[in-house]
Amino acid sequence: MHPAREQSIGTGTLIESFTIMNTVISLRTIATISSVAALAAASPAFAQDTKEFEPEGGAYISVLAGVTSPTDSDFSGVQDPQGNAPGVAGAPADVRVEFEDTFQGAVAVGYRLPKHVFGIFQPSLELEYSRSTPDVDGGAFNGGNQTFAGDFEVNTYAINYQSDIRWSNNQRVIPFLGGGIGIADVDANATYFPNNGVATAPTFAVRDSDTALYLQSNAGVTFVLNENFDLNTRVRYQRIDGLDLDRRFIAGGANDLNAQLEGDYETVSLLAGIRFRF
16 A cells, blocks of 8 residues: 555544544533532532421330240350259359249330431430340250259340431331440359159258449331321340349258359340330
8 A cells, every 4th residue: 555545544533533532521521510510510409408397296104015036045144053952063153044934014214316317317315124024934054954944034225326217207107226325233043953753842942132334236127107196016036234143042941053154135026116206
């Protein structure tokens, strides 16, 4: 091919490439500017909508009731027999306690803040007291075969935080998430005797009263009835950490220490209740 013709074709191709590139850059620039302009136009409207919705707040009182289902609790320690308590010093003392499902009740006084957090979350703070008394329906000492009975009395006192998921004051169904921290008073009385055909009355017991750290989390839904009353239902997980209890020899009226035990208490509850907003 003639050199002049090759130079002409190369120059034409180069010019065409630059033209296409400039066109693409121009289109992208126009699209970017349009997007920014659209966001700029939409932002004030969104901000205005958010500003128009001012969530209602105020004090309230609520009452809850339902069923709680404690998990099996393991309490562990080392035997150190005192007085007339039988046992081997230094031997393990591992007691598993099994519970029946039982009733749980709670009452709370709180305040719902008239503000948003992260756009759709409306926070509430409350003080709550709850109570349950699960019966003991089984267990084992060091993996053995024993008959268990008795009960635990569980009282909790907590500061709770709850976030309602709200986008309108006219909202009738309001999901929520929450949690709490506090203390629990536990009065334990789990008695047992070996299934050896000889003992027919309790010979040992896991007994004591202790105060320990209490944690809970829950999720549920609130149904708004009117300006003052709400119904709600929730699933709640509760945990009591680091309970210190005693294993005691109680046969024949004795009450001698065999071992000091440590363990946790956990339960899952299904609760429903009513809230009155002042």
